[in-house]
Amino acid sequence: MCRVAVLGAGYMGSAITFPLADNGADINLWGTWLDDDILEASHRGEHPKLKKKLPEKVSLFYSQQLEEAVKEVDFILIAVSSEGFLTIFQKLLETLQTEQPLFTLTKGFVEYDGRIMRIHDAAFDLFKKKFPHENFIWASVGGPVKAVELSNKVPTGTVFGINSPRIQKLLRFFKAEYYRVAVTDDIAGVELSSAFKNVYAIALGIFDGLYGTMKGRLFHNFKALLFNQAIQEMAIIVEAAGGRKATVFDLAGLGDLYVTSSSGRNRRFGEYIGKYIRAEEAYNLMLREGEIAEGYKAMGLGVEFLKGLGNNLLENLPLFRTLDRILFLDKDVSDEIEGFFRRYILR
């Protein structure tokens, strides 16, 4: 028998219950204070994001029931938004009695201890403050996974960045005919690829918003340059942060950017920008539909994270800087994308 707590009832938290349930686990799906509507709808019938019933083995827990949700579980998955991560992780730590395998599907950065940090690093520090002598048993989950497709049991592959054999032994509760799990010890590579692919998917969305409307002319050559540049910049970032380029040149990076730039919220956010809707407006427009363009928030913190890596790293990331100017300095999107080509491509 196995009981798992999944924290966060959004797309990914809910989708991951399908392979877990198929492997015989009982799942406590806990919703944050923002997930009440989702839980209520799921209780009555379909999960409103995934548009289907959750597995029978899922029990629903409301925000005030965190302690119950994680009680006597074998491991915990965290799938809240990056903005909610620290608050929820701290609440979680209060309820924990001892070390516990922790999996996170949250992507992005947190502001912690006066700095912008990777989620793993902040979680590690908080954990060690409470449990200095226990093991921090961690997996960062990445790779090309659209949640709805996973819940449809479409053939899917994923990468877990892990730090312990205890995690390795638990992978059997994830692995399914339709959900294959690769493993690496490059947690930084997986985590940063996951976060930055959302950012670069916005750039590709912008491109489609901008050039998709110019009927009768195709711009595949240009788009391939952007896609390639995004991958190169992700590799530079990961290496600068102590991860491995090879992680980016595989499922966690190029596989995930491929899928994320094909469809989804960050891509759609980018398309709005490419159609000359301002970033804040596009973000709020989507928020009113209950959709969060996480890459936009990751971007804001991402700039600070990259500055923290020093060595004038940003100088080597012209596409990132272009995106920064479009989203945060409100520069003309067409000028910026064309200027990026003129100034930086193969110069």
Place this chain on the structure above:
Amino acid sequence: MCRVAVLGAGYMGSAITFPLADNGADINLWGTWLDDDILEASHRGEHPKLKKKLPEKVSLFYSQQLEEAVKEVDFILIAVSSEGFLTIFQKLLETLQTEQPLFTLTKGFVEYDGRIMRIHDAAFDLFKKKFPHENFIWASVGGPVKAVELSNKVPTGTVFGINSPRIQKLLRFFKAEYYRVAVTDDIAGVELSSAFKNVYAIALGIFDGLYGTMKGRLFHNFKALLFNQAIQEMAIIVEAAGGRKATVFDLAGLGDLYVTSSSGRNRRFGEYIGKYIRAEEAYNLMLREGEIAEGYKAMGLGVEFLKGLGNNLLENLPLFRTLDRILFLDKDVSDEIEGFFRRYILR
């Protein structure tokens, strides 16, 4: 003043005349015996593939005028199909008096000296037989370039694999505001990426043919796995053939596969296969419209080329073998693609 001969008046040969003309070169565009219709139409008005007039600085030469076309030119570009390459290269050598910078846009393999070889290697051998004491000055042109888009002057980047400073000095006749040229000494990496990306674009086309028709369900997760696998296999091939993986993880490989799998003849050929049209039939169907699915022919020779590299290389290329079974053993396309996932992804 600069005069260039371009051999082959198809998509790429004709498109490359645009940046050359913009850089002030005069261009002798020579058509093979298969290009008569193209030349006649281009003479009267529009190039029938590019659907536009060629630059003023282009002079047209018919198949029997090869000697005139290459007389007193400063360098030569070869842009014929891989099937025509050897014959035309031999004819070209007969007319050459001395060493001459040679650029090739031809992708694929040739049967030479009882083996399947890279185009560069066969050309080198033929050249050295005639000119044992002269320099073989060579560029293999790769990277993500749709010819029509290049002729539309869409922002485009390309990679030249080169072996001589003489080539380097000529790059100014190519480089344009809309056409950026990167350079590498990894000719094998560029050439093999160019050839195999056509092969793997067929696989992605098959995928879209097969899954694009299942309305209401998306399979982006699965497609990302295929795209990623294609890149990994191209990297394995290039390394086994003496090139560098880094070449594949950049414009020449992932940039080019990205664009080639987005649109074009090889992708379209794959889509037919995914809709259960047999390979030979799909090839002929396209041929009747004057379109050649080059990846299909490259695939046939590619298998032999890979076997020649030894070390049971094919065992590490499950997607390639899957494609081989679909195209040449006429296996059920859906079984094969799903079987590929079941048997090989992250196992």
